[in-house]
Amino acid sequence: QVQLVESGGGLVQAGGSLRLSCLASGFSSFENIALSWFRQAPGKEREAISCIEAPGLNTPYTNSVKGRFTISRDSAKNTTFLQRNSLKPEDTAMYYCAADVRGYCSVRWQNANEYNYWGQGTQVTVAS
Numbered sequence: 829q830v831q832l833v834e835s836g837g838g839l840v841q842a843g844g845s846l847r848l849s850c851l852a853s854g855f856s857s858f859e860n861i862a863l864s865w866f867r868q869a870p871g872k873e874r875e876a877i878s879c880i881e882a883p884g885l886n887t888p889y890t891n892s893v894k895g896r897f898t899i900s901r902d903s904a905k906n907t908t909f910l911q912r913n914s915l916k917p918e919d920t921a922m923y924y925c926a927a928d929v930r931g932y933c934s935v936r937w938q939n940a941n942e943y944n945y946w947g948q949g950t951q952v953t954v955a956s
Contacts, residue, residue, distance in 0.1 A: 830854035830945050832925050837950030840915055844954075848910040850925030850947060858882070858901075862928040863908040864937060865899060867921035867952075874924070876938035880908060886933050915954045922949040 836848040848865070855861055862881040868874040878889045878899040887899050898911040908925060926943035928934065936942050 830927075832927060832945055832947035834923060834925055834947045834950040837923060837952045839953045839955060842915060842917055842954055842956050844915050845911070845913045846915065846952060848912070848923055848925075848950060848952070850908045850910075852906050852908070852927060855927070855929070858903055858906045860929065860931045862931055862933050862937075863901065864926045864928070864933070864943065865908075865910045866924045866926060866940065867919075868924070868949075869918075869921040872921075874940050875921075876940070877910065877923075879928075879933035879937040881932045888933055888937060890938065912952075915952075917954045917956045920952060920954045922951050924949045 831853045833851045840846050859882040864879040865877040866874050876890055880887050880899045880901050896914045901908040925947045927945040929944050
């Protein structure tokens, strides 16, 4: 059974850092999937953050997080990470990871409909 399980969320002060993890299981091979991070704040649409494909050479970012967030993946752990620095209150949201079984970050990687599987999300709250 395919599963994506996010972890690492919590409460952090503005200016702080937090690393989120997404463990992928049940796929034929971790190397065959592209993984993305999205977030959704209350009352807002789901927003794409970044995408990463094996072996991690292509990593597009949405403009609002460039320079602050870093996506990575560890094939030995079947896990993708999202390192978030200089956090702001507006980064408060539920963070989700998603998998694209085509294995690459498409030109429409920011479109949630491009993904086959989603995790349940992890809540991040940034206090001012």
